[in-house]
Amino acid sequence: MESTQGLPLEVRLSAYLDGQLPEAEVEEINAILAGxxxxxxxxxxxxxxxxxxxxxxxxxxxxxxxxxxxxxxxxxxxxxxxxxxxxxxxxxxxxxxxxxxxxxxxxxxxxxxxxxxxxxxxxxxxxxxxxxxxxxxxxxxAPARTWLDDVAEYHRIYSRQARHLVEVPASESGHIVDWLSASTGVPFALPDLSAQKLTFEGARLLVAGGKPTAQLLYRDAENEIFAICFLQSEPVEGTTPLAESMRNDIGLVTWQKGKASYVVVGPSADPDLERIAEVVSANI
Known part of the structure; x- marks a missing residue:
């Protein structure tokens, strides 16, 4: 049996299949296939x-x-x-x-x-x-992937963070508005959701659907995390109706307004998610 050392992997694997390798090379190929x-x-x-x-x-x-x-x-x-x-x-x-x-x-x-x-x-x-x-x-x-799939995956990751929940803290609210408006091309105002017992924690900049996407993060009394995300989209006249969807344990309520698309994200079991989205839609 001749050595295949230095030959392309396909040649060595062919010799391995045919039982034409020395014992030492058989062990080497076994290790390669295992890893x-x-x-x-x-x-x-x-x-x-x-x-x-x-x-x-x-x-x-x-x-x-x-x-x-x-x-x-x-x-x-x-x-x-x-x-x-x-x-x-x-x-x-x-x-x-x-x-x-x-x-x-x-x-x-x-x-x-x-x-x-x-x-x-x-x-x-x-x-x-x-x-x-x-x-x-x-x-x-396969169903086409949308920006909401990316948002849901980000939310699943960041909602579990303790020290690193946000990129910019709520104490820099003015900077958050300027930064995310310029980054996404979507002007907005920070919604006050204290009446819904949600506390603003800060913000992040994401990439969803291949576009820069703002993420505003809020926390409720039970330590559950809610988010508002938005990005530029094809313009529409007025505001579209709210639409609910789910990604496993994550609930999403979406709508479009002008040249932007919005979504409120939270636990799918929360009964107030649509009501929160209504408040956000009227005030953002």
């Missing part, structure tokens, strides 16, 4: 291609031989028995090179190997095409 996700993907594709090629070769051997080919083989055999039909004088058997009749077998073996490798390559390409087609089909039928 490298990409190597495992390549290995599985090569394995699938090899199995496909082997099955294709087996089926080829099981197929009936075409009648024309049988007739040609028989005709060639009769011609060999009668050299005069081949157009040259008979040669004494003693003068025929010893390796003449065995030369067919290396050629047949080489042809078989080429067919096997071609089948393996075809299997690899077919598996690659199937995976690409499956991913394309999955993307086609």
């Amino acid at each position: 490298d996700d990409e190597a495992r993907v390549v290995y599985e594709k090569l394995k699938l291609g090899s199995e496909f090629g082997a099955r294709a070769f087996d089926r080829m051997l099981q197929d009936p031989i075409p009648l024309d080919l049988v007739r040609n083989i028989k005709e060639a055999g009769r011609n060999e028995d009668d050299p005069s039909k081949l157009g040259f004088a008979a040669v004494p058997a003693a003068e025929i090179p010893a390796n003449r009749r065995s030369a067919f077998w290396p050629q047949a073996l080489s042809a078989s190997l080429v067919i096997f490798l071609a089948g393996g390559a075809a299997g690899y390409l077919i598996s690659e095409q199937k995976q690409t087609s499956f991913q394309a089909a999955s993307n086609q039928f």
Whole structure:
């Protein structure tokens, strides 16, 4: 068994599949496959291609031989028995090179190997095409991701922060308004939600749907975190109706006004979430 050190990973994995590696390299490949996700993907594709090629070769051997080919083989055999039909004088058997009749077998073996490798390559390409087609089909039928998905994920992370809940604290309210208005392109006023028993904690700048997005964070008496997020969007006339949705345990109430989209985010079980959104919509 020859070493494959220094050769491309695909070559080494092919030799590994065929059992053609020294024991030390087998252990090395085992370690690579255990710790490298990409190597495992390549290995599985090569394995699938090899199995496909082997099955294709087996089926080829099981197929009936075409009648024309049988007739040609028989005709060639009769011609060999009668050299005069081949157009040259008979040669004494003693003068025929010893390796003449065995030369067919290396050629047949080489042809078989080429067919096997071609089948393996075809299997690899077919598996690659199937995976690409499956991913394309999955993307086609998967629901389109929106900025609200990003907002929900941010809220799930930041609502669990204690010391680092906000980027700029509530004590810098004036700076928050100037900073987020300039960053998002959406002018706004900080909503006072004290009547809803929510305390303003501060703000962050996010990226949602590929756009700069403001996040204003509030806390209630039970330490639950609520957020108001907004970004620039396609302009609409007036204000759209409030719309509720959920992302697992997170509730969202959304609307659009002018050239901005807004959402109030909080626990999905909170019965006052829509009422909070109504107050925000009227005052932001």
